[in-house]
Amino acid sequence: DAGITQSPRHKVTETGTPVTLRCHQTENHRYMYWYRQDPGHGLRLIHYSYGVKDTDKGEVSDGYSVSRSKTEDFLLTLESATSSQTSVYFCAISELGGGAREQYFGPGTRLTVT
Amino acid sequence: AQSVTQLGSHVSVSEGALVLLRCNYSSSVPPYLFWYVQYPNQGLQLLLKYTTGATLVKGINGFEAEFKKSETSFHLTKPSAHMSDAAEYFCAVSENNQGGKLIFGQGTELSVKP
Numbered sequence: 365d366a367g368i369t370q371s372p373r374h375k376v377t378e379t380g381t382p383v384t385l386r387c388h389q390t391e392n393h394r395y396m397y398w399y400r401q402d403p404g405h406g407l408r409l410i411h412y413s414y415g416v417k418d419t420d421k422g423e424v425s426d427g428y429s430v431s432r433s434k435t436e437d438f439l440l441t442l443e444s445a446t447s448s449q450t451s452v453y454f455c456a457i458s459e460l461g462g463g464a465r466e467q468y469f470g471p472g473t474r475l476t477v478t
Numbered sequence: 479a480q481s482v483t484q485l486g487s488h489v490s491v492s493e494g495a496l497v498l499l500r501c502n503y504s505s506s507v508p509p510y511l512f513w514y515v516q517y518p519n520q521g522l523q524l525l526l527k528y529t530t531g532a533t534l535v536k537g538i539n540g541f542e543a544e545f546k547k548s549e550t551s552f553h554l555t556k557p558s559a560h561m562s563d564a565a566e567y568f569c570a571v572s573e574n575n576q577g578g579k580l581i582f583g584q585g586t587e588l589s590v591k592p
Contacts, residue, residue: 368521395578404487406568406582407522414577422579454521458578464510464529465578469521 367391368470370455376476383442385473387455395458396438397467398422398430400451407454413438445477480505482571484583492591497541497556499586501569504550511552512570512580513543522568528552539563564590 367390377383387396395414399407399422409422411430419430427449429441442449452474456467485500503509510529514522526537533545539562543554552569569583 397579399582404584406482406484406584407570407580408582409579412577412579420577456522460578464527464572466512466524466527467578467580469514469523471521472519 368455368457368468370453370470370473372473373471374474376478377445378478379446380444383445383475385440385453385455385475387438387440387470389436389438389457391457391459391468392435393457393459393468394435395460395467396432397456397458398428398438398440399454399456400424400449401454401472402451410440410453445475447477449475450477451475480509480571480573480581482569482581482583484567484569484586486586487584488587488589490589490591491559493561494558497554497559497563497588499554499567499569499588501543501552501554501583502550503552503569503571505571505573507573508547510572511543511545512572513537513541513552513554514568514570515539516566516568516585518565525554525567559588559590561590561592564588 397412398410408424413419413432455470458467481504483502512527513525528545536542570580
């Protein structure tokens, strides 16, 4: 299994509070991704990173920001959580971003915003 | 824009029966295609992928998929279902030069009856 951990694994927070999710990898892969999983929508890309301090938006980026100060860590921040951000969040990594490379997924973080 | 459609959000088969999970995609260029499996409360695991070459792709756990360009399809099959195959299955598409971003289908939950 690829060395990917996510923390926390579960979190309950209140509307309006900031939340940061962490993804940590030990594979030294260049590309890292954040997805959210919701019933009926599959997984949708939030943001991704193609190197340290290099990030770009995905399909559902509104309300989220990311940072990558080290190769191994990719942080996802909800500046002011809303109930619509209740979801399961997955981090993924890929050695290269050429499209043909598969992504390896972390175990997920279940976030509930009350 | 790319999109992926999985026909049937839930498929139920008997143990030993054929498994057929349908996936159709739209892409303006030759795509890369993936099937992932998700067991309860876990992350996604790659089953198989198509990049180039042979259109019949074999994956793990006895699954295979055939890329049919004329039908824009990438259906997943397994000749004989096992109870352990019960999981959610996701089809995904990627294009080159897009940072390896994956576009997922909505997912199909496979149930296997004894």
